[in-house]
Amino acid sequence: MSFSIPTFFVVFIAYISSFALVSGFIAPLQSILLPNLSTLASLVFLPHGVRVLAFYFLGWRAFLYLLPASSLMWAVDFLGKGIELQYIGVITSLIASYLGVLIVRRAINEPETSYVNFSWRHAITAGAIGSLMNSAFNWAGISWLPKHEIQPITIASYWIGDIAGQFVMMIILIFTFKYIEKASGAAE
Amino acid sequence: MSPNVSALVSLRKLLSEMESDCGLSQYAVGEKDVLYAALDEADANNTVSTAQIQKHQLVKNMPRATFFRALLALEESGKLVRPDGTRRGKFKVDLS
Numbered sequence: 001m002s003f004s005i006p007t008f009f010v011v012f013i014a015y016i017s018s019f020a021l022v023s024g025f026i027a028p029l030q031s032i033l034l035p036n037l038s039t040l041a042s043l044v045f046l047p048h049g050v051r052v053l054a055f056y057f058l059g060w061r062a063f064l065y066l067l068p069a070s071s072l073m074w075a076v077d078f079l080g081k082g083i084e085l086q087y088i089g090v091i092t093s094l095i096a097s098y099l100g101v102l103i104v105r106r107a108i109n110e111p112e113t114s115y116v117n118f119s120w121r122h123a124i125t126a127g128a129i130g131s132l133m134n135s136a137f138n139w140a141g142i143s144w145l146p147k148h149e150i151q152p153i154t155i156a157s158y159w160i161g162d163i164a165g166q167f168v169m170m171i172i173l174i175f176t177f178k179y180i181e182k183a184s185g186a187a188e
Numbered sequence: 189m190s191p192n193v194s195a196l197v198s199l200r201k202l203l204s205e206m207e208s209d210c211g212l213s214q215y216a217v218g219e220k221d222v223l224y225a226a227l228d229e230a231d232a233n234n235t236v237s238t239a240q241i242q243k244h245q246l247v248k249n250m251p252r253a254t255f256f257r258a259l260l261a262l263e264e265s266g267k268l269v270r271p272d273g274t275r276r277g278k279f280k281v282d283l284s
Contacts, residue, residue: 057199170203174212
């Protein structure tokens with residue numbers, strides 16, 4: 001599969017939009033409902049779903065598609081809002097998602113170019129494993145969390161947030177497709 | 189099929205499966221509207237013609253291909269049954 005500009009834009013827009021939804025809607029709501037939880041841990045982190053699905057459908061090339069959007073969002077948070085985040089976290093979260101997908105693909109004997117046996121449950125499992133890997137990177141201190149934020153509650157919130165975020169992201173995608181189909185049907 | 193199109197089709201399949209497993213939709217796009225239209229137009233014996241369904245407000249703007257695809261799917265799932273001895277284009281609505 002060669003690099004595709006339209007696919008790049010789809011992934012880029014999906015990642016940025018999901019991040020914007022988290023920053024603009026989920027995070028403020030969370031800070032009202034759970035004020036004691038670190039602002040760095042979203043309990044519904046939608047971009048994780050974009051990462052996992054991108055790695056599943058695009059394989060290792062998803063690094064190329066995801067890196068610009070991930071880097072941009074890191075810059076917005078770090079440089080724009082002044083939140084202390086290490087850039088290495090951008091890389092480790094992508095590697096973790098890729099490993100999650102790779103492990104599930106190996107477990108069900110599906111090569112990187114095939115999509116036959118992969119169900120939505122496999123996608124969620126891949127996301128959960130990927131998030132677990134990310135937690136491991138967090139514990140090892142090679143993530144975007146600053147050292148004083150590496151606490152069990154924050155890491156557990158990350159894990160829950162990634163899985164919940166992926167699930168919600170996939171539900172959003174279902175309704176997006178429904179909307180597109182309805183709109184294109186009405187236009188015919 | 190190009191790899192990108194194949195990936196998109198697989199994504200749609202994966203999401204359709206999730207949609208059905210999570211109980212978000214029992215019917216595919218169009219099927220629900222056709223079924224509602226059939227129910228609305230059916231007579232006392234629950235019988236309705238294709239032409240009657242097609243004229244219904246819910247489906248009159250539906251593309252013909254989508255309409256007949258939905259009709260066929262509902263027939264296959266047993267929601268619309270062709271009663272024996274009736275001419276083509278007549279259905280009995282069966283929600284049991």
